[in-house]
Amino acid sequence: MSCATPAARGRLRYTLLVAALAAVLVCAAVAGLTLGSVRIPASQVLETLTGAAGPGPYRTIVLDVRLPRVLLGAVVGAGLAVIGTVLQALVRNQLADPFVLGVSSGASVGAVGAIVLGAGAGIATTVTVPLAAFTGALGSLVLVYGFARGGGALTTGRLLLAGVAVSYILSALTSLLMVTSARADHLKEILHWTLGGLGSARWDMLALPTAVLAVGTAVLVTLARPLDLLLVGEEGATVLGLDTGRFRAAVFVLASLLTGVLVAFSGAIGFVGLMVPHAARMAVGAGHRRLLPVAALGGAAFLVLADLAARTVAAPQDIPVGVLTALTGGPFFLWMLRRRPYGTTAGAAA
């Protein structure tokens, strides 16, 4: 009887979708452990994971190289998709992604500065680069927030304009640091960072982003109701009881902090936060309680697969995964544009 109601059918469909996405993620992870410059049989991978296999080169590759990389990919992918979803609601525009509000360019300045200066001073860059990237992200957050807030409420328009302006300035600074850096080996490292990649993943890098992702996503899911309210606009949300200025500010700060932590470890991997929220919204609608978990799972699976491709397509060359996400994301976006007149609803909203 209850199975026949539309609501129950909707719940069943949603549960199946989440289960399917989780299965895709697990398969992607297994593929990510098996494939690569060295192919390791799945049975061997399984034995290594369960601890049945003895020490050896396979064990090192699976446990110390591939597994942290797969896990970091899943965490970063999920995080970028969640942040993208939330920022698109915040500015009511489908073109928003985790980087539109200037956070990544701040992180870039920090990272590139650390590479250029820190490496020259002989400091280990594996610690200083993420730290400097996060500091840069925080700095740009403060700048954007300050300018967006200055002299009035935090509205969508001010936030976007401040984000874009700060982005340009900081990108120019990054370029300046790059061209004035004398050493060629810096350039490769800088390029790798700005394009985004998971190649430097290590076990000791996982705890912080994982914890931040878990807490951030949990908080955002509990905020599903006010996030939905943002979709009906400034005035619409206010008359439904939302203190839009304060809520916007809180969500912006939370999203920026999340972005800062993630890009500090992975660099600026583009398009995941733009594309995955769209696809998720097409599958389950715009209500955030259902949307956020689907976006997180989808983002995780997508980035693990993209990173697998980045490692294998031109093996033994390791292509920055950001290049691959852009190569798949760009066409996807154009296809979306053709499919429906997105500009119209977004334009009316702004």
Add this chain to the structure above:
Amino acid sequence: MTTLTTEGLSYGVDGRHLVDDVTLTAADGETVGLVGPNGSGKTTLLRCVYGTLRPSHGRVLLDGEDLHAMSPKARARRIATVPQDSAAAFELTVREVVAMGRSPHKRFWEQDTDADDTLVRRALARVGITDLADRAFPSLSGGERQRALTARALVQQPSLVVLDEPTNHLDIRYQLEILGLVRDLGTTNLLALHDLNLAAYYCDRIYVLDQGRVVASGPPKDVLTVDLLRTVYGVSAEVSVHPTTGAPTVVYLPVST
């Protein structure tokens, strides 16, 4: 039991008064109309009342309580409104948009209960859009949106309903239905209306605004006079009492050239 009062309400931008020293009341259960030419300050006045604009002078009182001292949420539990521009980004369904009316009664993490779902279903039925419940809100026509947003105001369970041109974009049948519906809610209602004949029929009292000031107020039959139409709207008209409705009826006369 809800009485709305504005005391000496003014709202200005750059020294220009869009609303100028407006004092009005809407007694419990009364339907009060705001009429006046374009740019006379109707929308600005309403926005001061439902709280998205802060008046530069004067107060808005709901049962003696200052509305602008309340939190947005407390205000939204008392007042329901349909802002003129209610575009929704992304494809929320009609049901989701209507269910948002429950938000002011909820903690932000609370989910809707069966009781909430029932309220939403009843509201959809009451405005006659049950069959549109699962459609994407942006795909609706102007009139259908208006009805969905009226349903949202219903589930908000307010004591004061403030509507800005609720009959815009609507076919005449739905104009009558929406206004009838609002009247039957039993709430105190404040409506800005363009159509003087609809205002005359559905409102207990009306206020006429011109350049931000109240220039006349009272029951429609006392307010809608040939003189007022000439001075405020600059038109010649005949006003008579309609034999069927008993309300004053305005017939506009062509402008003589």
